[in-house]
Amino acid sequence: MLLQFQLLHLDLSKVYQSLSRTKQLHSLIIKTHLSPDPFYATRIVRFYAVNGDLHSARKVFDESPSRSVYLWNSIIRAHAQAHKFDHAFSLFxxxxxxxxxxxxxxxxxxxxxxxxxxxxxxxxxxHCGVTVSGLGLDSICSSALVTAYSKLGLVDEASRVFHGTPQLDLVMWNSLISGYGNFGFWDKGLELFSMMRCMKVVPDGYTFVGLLSGLKDSSLLSVGQGIHGLCLKSNLDSNDHVCSVLVSMYSRCRCMDSAHKVFSGLFEPDLVTWSSLITGYSHSGDYEKALFFFRCLNMEGKKADPILIASVLAAASQIANVAPGSEIHAYVLRRGLESDVMISSALIAMYSKCGFMGIGTRVFKIMPEKNIVSYNSLILGLGLHGLAAEAFRMFNEILRNGLVPDESTFSALLCACCHSGLVKDGREIFRKMRKEFGIEARAEHYVHLVKLLGMEGRLEEAYNLILSLPEPVDSGIWGALLSCCDACGDSELAEIIAQKLFESNSEKSAYTVMLSNIYAGDGRWDDSKKLRDYITERQLRKTTGVSWIKGFSRSA
Structure with missing residues (x-):
């Protein structure tokens, strides 16, 4: 009997037992009349909860005549971890x-x-309950509060709890630093990190992950490189989690050489790290490498998620080459992901941008479910192919189906009007967007409206429209009017617009090239040469245009 009792305690001391073994232990406890003891009930409740059998866990709890705080905590935790939040609070x-x-x-x-x-x-x-119960200074409650407030973006409240806690543990430091990083306060995260080092608290991998997660702009690259250096000094360069976040940080900062170098040092990168590298190459404009590493990902036997697949489809569309896009389509079909709305919408966009509007339309038609994103992709594709009437028909279908058009819907419709020269329709769509649907016009909408007016020769009207906009005016809107001046040969207005662009510190070489072309067309060769020399001196580079579309087996 003593041996059996010792074996029972040995089994109960383990962190995990299978469901079948849990039932055997439960039966043994009942047979030996130990079930009234809350210690045994607590252990069985935990084993049932770990195996996802909340019904049996609750039955053990309800039948227990004596309930200790450990038993209560076990059943509440079981429901909370299963996301049965209402039941957890009811038990509380x-x-x-x-x-x-x-x-x-x-x-x-x-x-x-x-x-x-x-x-x-x-x-x-x-939080009120913690304070009323006299646990306001308890490190466990304070740590949980700092973590929770940080996760919900209430970093000021998290900071108040943090600074009011007499004994700060590493979890609290990391939680607040992560909270600052995740919600854009990277500078406050660095200040807290400096304070942490002054207090001789040794950072771990999670500390650096929190710091790096807040660096989301290329202007912060030097800060990220400094943190990377500290990671190396702390011997965390072999920590997979830290390295994964370093890849993400360098990718966001468009420093792809460093991102790839860190990536190459990982023994087995996870899907998140692969995705960061691939999307980084795509956002940096290196679409060929994005597609190359996507193929490498597949050769490694890893399965891409819908977000990554949509990203590489966007990369395929940017190089105007349908071949890799169709390969990804085949991959989608093999994986049985063709019904995913995000992927199907990306396929429509890819095929339309690569010149295969018919295939894009077929993808749309066989979609089992369509949302506003998929309609927007199709409308934009139809507009780019000059099929404005079809684009309008799709818009009417959106309204019939009870879907709500968004900013992208109207941007696509205005684009369709631009490509078909439908000034009157464009004006009406712009009016409907603002008056009937209550959508405020963004820069992209004004770009299309200015192009519509300008390409019909209404340059002065387009210019006055821009002047009526609140400052600062997006350079893309001025650029749209400059392109219209180029097409209409109006060098006088072009000079005024160019001055506006230079005042806004816009360094886009395309605008300078446009003005140079306008001068050349007007016979002002010296002025044209000066601008070309300026481009050379400043090492500005105009993005090369693609005037062909690579098909499955021929160039069109």
Whole structure:
């Protein structure tokens, strides 16, 4: 009997037991009349919860005559971890009314549940409960509160809890640094990191991950490189999680050589790291490399998710080569992902931009579910191919199906009007967007409207429209009018617009080339040469245009 009892305790001391073994242990506890003891009930509840059998866990709890705080915490945690948040809080309310009062672990569990459920009201209630219970200075509750507030973006509240805690552990430091990073306050994260080092707290991998996650702009590359150096000094260069975030940071900063160097040092990069590298190459304009590494990903036997597949389809469309796009389409069909709306929408865009509008339309027609994104992709494709009437028909279908058009819908419709020279229709669409659908016009909408007016020769009207816009005016809008001046040969207005662009510090060489062409067309060769020399001196480079579309087996 003693040996059996010792074996039972040995089994109960383990972190995990299979469901079948849990049932055997439960039966043994019942047979030996140990079930009234909350210690045994607690262990069985935890084993059932780990195996996802909440029904059996709840049955053990409900049949327990004596409930310790550990048993209450176990059943509440079981429901919270299964995202049965209402049941978890219902049990908490029962616990408050019972003889057993919540402890710091009870509150910490429910605080985590609030952050997982993005329940700010519940989180504030739990914070009040912590304070009323005299646990305001407890490190476990404080750590949970800092983490929860940081996750929900309430970094000021997280900071107040943090600075009011007498004993700060590494988890709290990391949580607040991550909160600052995730919500764009990278500078505050660095300040906190400096304070952490002054207090002789040793950072770990999660600290650096929090710092790096806030660096989302190429202007912060030097900051990221400095943090990378600290990672090396801290011997964290072999930490997969840190390296993965370094790849993401360098990719966001368009420093792809460094991103690839870190990536190459990983023994087995995960899908997130692969995605960061591939999308980084795509956003940097190196579409061939993006497609190359996508093929490498497939050869490694990893399965891309819909977001990555949509990204590489966008890369394929940018190089105007349908071959890699059709290969990805075949990959999608093999994986059975053709019904995914994001992927299908990306396929429509890819085929239309590569000149195969018919295939794009067929992809749209066989989609089992269509949302506004898929309609927008088709409307834009039809517009680019000069099929404005079909684009308008799709817009009417959107309204019949009860879908709500968005900014991208009207941008696509205005683009269709531009490509077909439909000034009157374009004006009406612009009016409807603002008056009937309550959508504020963005720079992209004004670009299309200015082009519509300008290409019909209404340069002065387009110019006055831009002057009526609030400052600063997006350079793309001025650029649209400059291109119209180029087409209409109006060098006088072109000079005025060029001056506006230079005042806005726009260094796009395309605008300078346009003005140079206008001067040349007007016989002002000296002025044209000066601008060309300026481009050479400043090492500006105009993006090469693609005047062909590579098909499956021929060039069109």
């Amino acid at each position: 309310n029962r616990m408050v009314r019972s003889e057993t009062k919540p402890d710091n672990f009870t509150y910490a569990c429910l605080i985590r549940a609030c952050s997982d459920n993005f329940d700010l009201e519940g989180l504030r209630l739990m």
